[in-house]
Amino acid sequence: MSDPPGTPGKEHSRNKSVTKDQGPLLKGHSMPTSTPSSLIHPEAHLHLTHPSDPLIAARQAAAQAAQQTPPHRSRISSPPARSSVTSPISQLGEARAKDFSFLLRPEIYHPLTPLNVPVAFRNSSKQPSPEAPLEELLANGHFRAAAIAAVQELTGSGANGSIDPTDSNKIFGLLYTRLACLTLIDSTPLAAQEVKALEDLNDIRTYVDETTGEHLVPWELRVLNVRLQALGFGDPRRAVMSYHDLAREARDNIAKASAQHDNSGRELWKARLHDLGIQVAGALIEMDDLTGAAHHLSTLRDRGDGKMALAKALLWLHLGNAESARACAQKGVGEGQDAEKIILALCDMADADYESALERWKGLRETTDDEMVGVNMGVCLLYLGRIHEGREILEGLVDSGLSSHTLLFNLSTMYELCTEKNRNMKLKLTERAAAMETSAGGWEKTNADFKL
């Protein structure tokens, strides 16, 4: 950043979100209300870079956060130590199973309407039976039904009767299923409301088992909770903070597993830590701090599989900087990896050189079986005035059983361009998608996918 002094506009907009931290919704959540500046200001990242340590920033963040933490705040750190030293309840021999009945109240959960689902899906014989077990629903990609079934079990309105409010495994498993499925059926806003019921997952009195010191909430739910609560409370900066908190814990667990020569445990936590690092970048992008995100990515470890280079290049392209994106293709990608060709093709599109991009996608298509390559090639053709060919490619992808949101959306857009009577064509497309085999990849679509 090279902003000279005396440009008040810049400072102003960067600090805008600070005020949100003081919103009344945050009461009861012991998140630090002032984010350490190192996480927000790209300039401050400089001294944090460490080539071998993907999230070293987290430690500093934690240290700074701890300083700003009010003394009464409860935090989880290194659970075993805590349980032996600082859990008075267990010492008194009164350890009781935690009661999570506050998560079982029916009023937390929203009804899901099937109205945004095209008729072709609603009336399909592939719709699951109401008695189908949750596992089967998930395996067949019936996420709306699974979200409903999970809540029925949670609230005891299902066939299995009510649930034991101390059965934390079951409750959090169901809750994760519910929230995850909502995000998979384009109902993330509902999930962001429902997740508020969890309140502060860092509250050890509610969520940590006093005898073992283990956090009772599974890791997957804690990670998903970060994004959903940031959405629900309208405070994206909170996500950056919370991911760093989790990263600190993951680091502790890596150290612990290493000390116990638990290789699989160490690999698990390293993989989780790696993912968190990338999720921080995503959270920064959603805050529109693109330079901060770019800087953060540059501090993460590259596993050499071309994915990090691709991620960086995509971020540069999102910002519009094709030159830096191309540099990522040259630097970070191994010989013959597809990532390089993908980056270069996207860069050509960013430069509005659709002819050259088309050639690259064509080349990739010959060697790679990939929905993205086909869709992007179809899009290129439309920009070149060859909508017929583009449409044919997308139709071919649908015929081969593919049905991502992007594919259906782009094909529906082409239908809109091709005739005034596009509604019929979109409805036919819903029938084709509804006739596809069910799989864990998802089956039911929404009207929005078809621009209906």
Next chain:
Amino acid sequence: MSHQRYPSHDPVKEPHSVSLKVLRLSRPSLVTQYPIDPPQSVGATIKPGPAPASLAYRSKADTNPSPFLLSPIVNLPVSFGSAYVGETFSCTLCANNDLTPEATKNIRDVRIEAEMKTPGLGAVQRLELSPPGTVGASDADLDSGGTLQKVVAFDLKEEGNHVLAVTVSYYEATETSGRTRTFRKLYQFICKASLIVRTKVGAINAETQGKRRWVLEAQLENCSEDVVQLEKVVLDVEEGLNYRDCNWEASGSAKPVLHPGEVEQVCFVLEDKTDEPTVEVTPDGRIIFGSLGIGWRGDMGNRGFLSTGKLGTRVQR
């Protein structure tokens, strides 16, 4: 495009057999994804792959940078968005034969023409269509459901009301006779300012003899609603002057990113090429430096460029 009107140029009071559909072709956008662990794998002791349904697309080739937010698959533009001075406006026009296959009419020789009305002086500019049609080719004869697609591009230089006027003509043939029919559609949109440029000139060492020197400062304010990254700032100087760039290129820093409302300050030092000034002085005692050109790029590489009017200063006597 905010408004559409359908003024009739056609005496026949019958619905047209050909429809016109348009889409503004801003850059395609990268699709975002939120990869999550599959619900079935909660509590697993090895890290599971992301739930396939949470990825933006399906791939056997492992091309997805999951768990990263951005994926390489692109979406066509969702909406018209905002049009800004300095950008190239691009739009696709599709003329479609909307007759049913059973219809007895044949549609031949479909032609699309496009013009842009700009706010200044009410000028109308004819737009070039691509891909160019081949003379005498049959691609302009549309079967039922057929589409003739063209793409137009136009450099937006003025703020205010623009109207894209598209005329479609075609020959509608029945077994016994035929007629040429024409219709015209208007698409109106507002072009807004993208950058506000404020400049200031100061003389350096005005009293000393020899080459005169000036410093030209400019504040570039992003007044659009999008994040942009400045690509270059250059001076197009008049004969007899040299200039030195004092900005990010000179210092080797990253190109500045401007969020909406943010300002970047740039600076140049100008001087006479020789001790004997050769630069012309206008009759009202002003010396003209030249114009400032600013290039930037927005989301997914969308380019913008604008140049100021001639900048200058009053000569010190």
